[in-house]
Amino acid sequence: MRTWIKDPLAILADGATRGVVVEDGRIAELVALGAEPPVRTFDASRHVVIPGLVNTHHHMFQTLTRAHPAAINKELFAWLDTLLPIWAKNLNPDNFRLATRLALTELLMSGCTTVSDHQYLYTPGLESAIDVQAEEADALGLRITLTRGSLNLTIAEGGNAVPASVQDTDAILADCERVVARWHDRRDGAMTQVALAPCAPFNVTRHLMIETAALAERCDCRLHTHLAETRDEIDYCLEKYSCRPVDYLEEVGWMNERVWVAHGIHFNDEEVKRLGRARVGVCHCPTSNMVLASGQCRTRELEAAGSPVGLGVDGSASNDNSNLIEGVRHALMINRLTYDAASVTHLDALHWATAGSARCLGRSDIGSIAPGKQADLAFYRLDELRFSGAGDPLAALVLCGAHAADRVMIKGEWRLVGGTPPGVDVARLRAEHGEAAKRFLQAV
Numbered sequence: 001m002r003t004w005i006k007d008p009l010a011i012l013a014d015g016a017t018r019g020v021v022v023e024d025g026r027i028a029e030l031v032a033l034g035a036e037p038p039v040r041t042f043d044a045s046r047h048v049v050i051p052g053l054v055n056t057h058h059h060m061f062q063t064l065t066r067a068h069p070a071a072i073n074k075e076l077f078a079w080l081d082t083l084l085p086i087w088a089k090n091l092n093p094d095n096f097r098l099a100t101r102l103a104l105t106e107l108l109m110s111g112c113t114t115v116s117d118h119q120y121l122y123t124p125g126l127e128s129a130i131d132v133q134a135e136e137a138d139a140l141g142l143r144i145t146l147t148r149g150s151l152n153l154t155i156a157e158g159g160n161a162v163p164a165s166v167q168d169t170d171a172i173l174a175d176c177e178r179v180v181a182r183w184h185d186r187r188d189g190a191m192t193q194v195a196l197a198p199c200a201p202f203n204v205t206r207h208l209m210i211e212t213a214a215l216a217e218r219c220d221c222r223l224h225t226h227l228a229e230t231r232d233e234i235d236y237c238l239e240k241y242s243c244r245p246v247d248y249l250e251e252v253g254w255m256n257e258r259v260w261v262a263h264g265i266h267f268n269d270e271e272v273k274r275l276g277r278a279r280v281g282v283c284h285c286p287t288s289n290m291v292l293a294s295g296q297c298r299t300r301e302l303e304a305a306g307s308p309v310g311l312g313v314d315g316s317a318s319n320d321n322s323n324l325i326e327g328v329r330h331a332l333m334i335n336r337l338t339y340d341a342a343s344v345t346h347l348d349a350l351h352w353a354t355a356g357s358a359r360c361l362g363r364s365d366i367g368s369i370a371p372g373k374q375a376d377l378a379f380y381r382l383d384e385l386r387f388s389g390a391g392d393p394l395a396a397l398v399l400c401g402a403h404a405a406d407r408v409m410i411k412g413e414w415r416l417v418g419g420t421p422p423g424v425d426v427a428r429l430r431a432e433h434g435e436a437a438k439r440f441l442q443a444v
């Protein structure tokens with residue numbers, strides 16, 4: 001079935017003034033001014049259409065501890081020291097599934113079509129966490145890069161992971177192999193892929209970093225970790241490894257194009273060049289970075305050096321939401337403080353959340369609207385008061401603060417209609433998740 005997404009108010013694609021034709025889950029053609037394809041149409045005249053947003057860093061289970069009274073107003077290490085024991089003690093398969101479902105729904109409602117979640121907690125009972133995430137993404141029709149994280153360096157061993165949160169190295173590697181075999185689809189148009197992701201330099205061992213890189217090479221999948229998020233991390237690496245985080249990344253065999261890191265803030269000029277030469281991707285997480293007062297990613301220098309730069313909501317307890325179109329606005333704002341108004345535009349911020357993010361995930365089939373690409377599209381209406389008076393519809397999305405898509409198409413299928421996913425009882429999800437989260441407030 002061919003469908004013409006006809007006459008959008010605006011569209012983020014060159015040569016598609018009259019929209020696009022979608023067929024078999026892909027963009028079949030761009031419709032230029034004057035053209036009139038003889039196919040079924042969808043009237044998009046009230047919609048601004050952009051490529052579906054691609055989220056490249058998140059921790060969906062953290063929706064259970066948003067704005068937690070014991071953790072607010074802290075920077076990363078103190079924030080983590082407060083929350084890790086609470087997560088390790090209270091996460092179970094039921095609340096984990098609800099947290100996953102809620103965060104995925106939030107992302108989808110903001111216009112997201114591909115999700116990546118850095119899932120690093122595998123307390124007893126959560127051994128199937130990756131499988132739960134795959135099931136929940138499938139139920140919503142979302143694409144997902146299942147990012148199999150890990151923790152294996154406890155406080156007693158010089159890390160910051162509580163004992164209840166760590167796994168044995170062999171068990172971690174065996175499960176990585178299992179989830180790759182089960183979920184990693186290398187084909188064009190894949191709905192599920194797997195990346196391997198030791199959590200951070202301060203909570204996994206050097207040995208696990210090296211072994212994980214070797215496994216990713218064997219399995220042909222991508223690698224992810226947190227890197228250079230805070231100055232505390234630089235101090236930690238200097239003290240424990242006698243080098244800075246980028247040197248450490250190189251030592252453990254991670255300086256290559258298979259890798260994308262989260263945050264990537266505290267790099268010096270020479271490190272930016274090395275990362276760019278190695279084509280290491282960086283997921284910029286503006287909202288989380290501002291909340292935790294971590295600093296500003298050197299987006300422009302990293303891109304100029306050769307690194308893909310994508311966008312992530314991160315969190316959800318350091319954001320404290322899962323709204324990627326809001327993250328686009330935050331990216332524009334924080335980058336303008338660092339650079340200037342002319343060198344960072346709304347189109348740059350949208351580019352990070354789409355094509356840049358797709359590159360971070362190693363995907364050439366999503367992230368832009370062009371013939372042959374997957375038909376992953378986000379549709380926004382400009383009916384709310386906040387948009388009234390706007391001149392440039394694409395700029396309005398970012399500058400006036402769009403926060404909810406009206407429709408979302410993934411692989412040619414409608415996965416969001418009238419602002420909600422068909423078949424999902426959003427009010428019930430809110431109530432059930434809220435009840436589950438209450439118990440985290442009582443826990444210490």
Ligand SMILES: [Zn+2]
Pocket residue numbers: 057058059118226262314315
């Ligand atoms: Zn993170």
